[in-house]
Amino acid sequence: MLFFFTVVYPYQSWERSRCLPNIDCLAGLCCPKGWTQVDCRCFIFQDEEREFADAESVCNILGGNLASVQSALENAVIVQLNAAGTTDSSIDIWIGLHETIEEGTLFWTDGSPVDFTNFNNDDxxxxxxxxxxxxxDVLWDKDSCSDDNKYVCAREAVQCSH
Structure with missing residues (x-):
C-alpha cells in the first residue's frame, strides 16, 4: 500500500531547481503511477537487492536517483515505504549518500547539499x-558499496497532464 503525504515544512534552499514545499507546490504536480508524492518529490521503494552503483543506475532509468533525504519527514516516508513494501525486513535500504569521491566528504547522487542526516552514533x-x-534501528550507517541492499529512488514531481 502506498501513501500520499501533504505536509508543509520550511523551505531548504539548494542550487538545483526545486519547487517550494507549500500549498501551491502540489497544484498541478504529479508522480508516476506507483510512486509516493511528498511535497514536490516522488519516491518509490524497490524490493530487490542490488549493489549501490546498480541501484543508482536503476533509479536513473526510472528518471531519478537514489533518494536524497532532505528532512525527517522524507526519512520517515522512506522507512514507511520499506515497511509497507518489503518481503524481507532484515535487508538494509540504500539511499543516495556516499563518500566515494572524497574520503570523509559525503555527497548525494543527485547533487543536492547534505543538509540532513540521521546517522547512528558510531557511523x-x-x-x-x-x-x-x-x-x-532505522538509523543510517555506511556500508560497503558492493553490499546487496534494497533501495529507494526519488525524482521531482512533474506537471500533470489532463
Missing part, C-alpha cells in the same frame, strides 16, 4: 563508503 566506525538505512 565513523563503519568501513563502507555508501550509506544505507539499517532495518534494525
Amino acid at each position: 565513523n566506525n563503519d568501513s563502507g563508503d555508501c550509506v544505507a538505512i539499517e532495518n534494525d
